[in-house]
Amino acid sequence: MPEHTFTVTRSGYTMQAKLRRENQDVLIELTGGDVPHYGVVTAVSLHQPLQTIALPSRPGHHHQEGVLTERVATVIAPVLQSNAFIVGGLHVNRISKQQLAVAGAMAQALGEQIRDYLATHPRTRIEEEFS
Template identity: 45%
Template sequence: MQIIFSEKQSDYQITAKLEREGQDILIQLVGGDVPHFGVVTGVNENNLLYDIQMPSRKGHVHQETVLTHEMIKIIQPVIQGNVFIVSGVHVNNISKIQMQAAFEMVEKLAQKVKEWIIDNPGKQQVEHFAN
């Protein structure tokens, strides 16, 4: 099951799409004129943070970690397992106002995600390993 939250501001939209497997959550944080997957940020309940930034054009990498880290900062207190955020938000010829709006939208989306996690806790699964 996929849960979808969206925010629109300054003539564009950002969407957070959530999926849960056990206590782990996958979030797609995409939007703008050219939604894509350019950054992966992973974090666990112990605050171990990992980032992958794919090349965006020659000599540059995608910069959406500023958005994924903002979301993680807000949802971190309620994380039960692993969280992966795959993100890509591109607004053609973005203005400073639109850039600031991205942070405001992600903050609102993160609050919705946090509330959803609180209201829908993952079930603790028992793992068995071979000897």
């Protein structure tokens, strides 16, 4: 399936979201900064509250990008046709207070771009058959 990429750049760094779809399910990779990586996953479903898992980033610490993946999840939830997984990791070397302060707004803007795309590009459900 084709991948769609959305980007936002502010305060000297870029955050991006790559969106892929299988049937009506959505996979989003939310990465950026100087060291893109995968450290958290947020699951969004029509039938249960969102859930986030944060993996260890270094001894005694866990990845903090859940605040960003959850922001995107909250924005896109009203237009989801099925499930979504948002996998994220963003690291800006020696991040400044200003750069940290705009991260939430950047995730919000990406969520809005994705929401608008999903709302205008719905998928017809491929029905599953069971034995």
